[in-house]
Amino acid sequence: MRAFFLTRLLFIHSLRVCAHGGIWNYSIAGIWQPGFFPYYPAEHQSSIQRHWADFRPIYDVSSPYLVCNNPGSGAEKYANVSPGGEIKAYYPGWPHDVGAIIVWMTYCGSQPDACFSFDGSGKNWFKIQEVGLENGTIRNGQWALKDLLASNYTWTTTIPTSLHSGAYLIRHEIIAIHVPFSPEFYPECAHLYVSGSGWERPGEEYLAAIPGVWKANDPSLNLTIYQEPTASKTEWLIPGPPVWRGSIV
Numbered sequence: 098m099r100a101f102f103l104t105r106l107l108f109i110h111s112l113r114v115c116a117h118g119g120i121w122n123y124s125i126a127g128i129w130q131p132g133f134f135p136y137y138p139a140e141h142q143s144s145i146q147r148h149w150a151d152f153r154p155i156y157d158v159s160s161p162y163l164v165c166n167n168p169g170s171g172a173e174k175y176a177n178v179s180p181g182g183e184i185k186a187y188y189p190g191w192p193h194d195v196g197a198i199i200v201w202m203t204y205c206g207s208q209p210d211a212c213f214s215f216d217g218s219g220k221n222w223f224k225i226q227e228v229g230l231e232n233g234t235i236r237n238g239q240w241a242l243k244d245l246l247a248s249n250y251t252w253t254t255t256i257p258t259s260l261h262s263g264a265y266l267i268r269h270e271i272i273a274i275h276v277p278f279s280p281e282f283y284p285e286c287a288h289l290y291v292s293g294s295g296w297e298r299p300g301e302e303y304l305a306a307i308p309g310v311w312k313a314n315d316p317s318l319n320l321t322i323y324q325e326p327t328a329s330k331t332e333w334l335i336p337g338p339p340v341w342r343g344s345i346v
């Protein structure tokens with residue numbers, strides 16, 4: 098009993114001390130989708146979310162875990178969504194308030210279960226949403242992460258209305274920049290099947306490889322928000338290709 102309590106305390110304590118996080122659940126087209134939770138045994142879980150090991154970030158821009166976290170495999174399910182459908186991702190207890198949120202997709206194949214055997218490699222990832230510094234200064238302004246904290250830890254994304262049907266990975270990525278010269282990447286992937294009669298896929302200029310898209314010396318990633326001249330800048334360029342929105346219908 099005592100040992101149990103100790104373990105429990107250590108567990109809760111370590112969550113506080115680490116003070117990082119990730120996506121615990123999704124709500125997709127109004128249907129609640131439990132995520133994979135890294136601190137529960139894997140064998141009792143079944144999720145659309147690819148497995149991840151813990152709340153810690155990825156620091157290395159060339160890490161294979163940048164794709165879908167560590168190990169970034171092993172989702173048991175996929176969720177159906179229509180073009181124009183809404184995806185809400187929940188980050189309970191998310192602690193950081195300076196940084197961006199970028200949502201990516203990549204095509205796995207035409208069969209609904211095609212993502213089960215796809216590792217996310219290739220220069221085929223495209224952004225469907227990105228929010229960085231919205232207004233104010235780098236040090237104190239309104240960042241995507243502040244929006245996340247102000248909305249019950251919920252991040253909402255819409256699937257482009259013209260997107261061609263098929264199986265896709267959706268990849269939510271937080272880039273937190275509160276630690277000087279040490280950007281933190283928090284990628285999370287889930288399996289989707291996009292139905293409907295969409296007809297478009299993004300062109301070459303929207304595509305990127307992950308890892309590969311981020312550069313360790315990018316001035317938007319390798320910076321300190323606490324010193325001038327950076328602190329009072331009112332612009333922060335979101336790295337990577339432009340967002341693909343498809344034809345607006």
Ligand SMILES: *[C@@H]1O[C@H](CO)[C@@H](O)[C@H](O)[C@H]1NC(C)=O
Pocket residue numbers: 121122129130131132133134
């Ligand atoms: C949300 O995710 C957490 C962690 O995986 C899980 O404990 C909880 O049951 C989930 N909530 C729902 C409503 O599925």
Ligand SMILES: *[C@@H]1O[C@H](CO)[C@@H](O)[C@H](O)[C@H]1NC(C)=O
Pocket residue numbers: 231232239
């Ligand atoms: C800054 O952006 C936030 C979020 O979009 C908005 O609520 C707020 O009104 C903006 N503030 C100013 C001064 O524009």
Ligand SMILES: *[C@@H]1O[C@H](CO)[C@@H](O)[C@H](O)[C@H]1NC(C)=O
Pocket residue numbers: 187188189249250251
């Ligand atoms: C806040 O998010 C949690 C999931 O993390 C959800 O269970 C709860 O219903 C949400 N509350 C509101 C007011 O949306």
Ligand SMILES: *[C@@H]1O[C@H](CO)[C@@H](O)[C@H](O)[C@H]1NC(C)=O
Pocket residue numbers: 278313314315319320
């Ligand atoms: C990041 O910036 C610091 C300070 O200018 C510099 O010392 C360091 O080498 C840079 N890191 C990379 C990977 O470029």
Ligand SMILES: [Cu+2]
Pocket residue numbers: 115116117118192193281
């Ligand atoms: Cu953290």
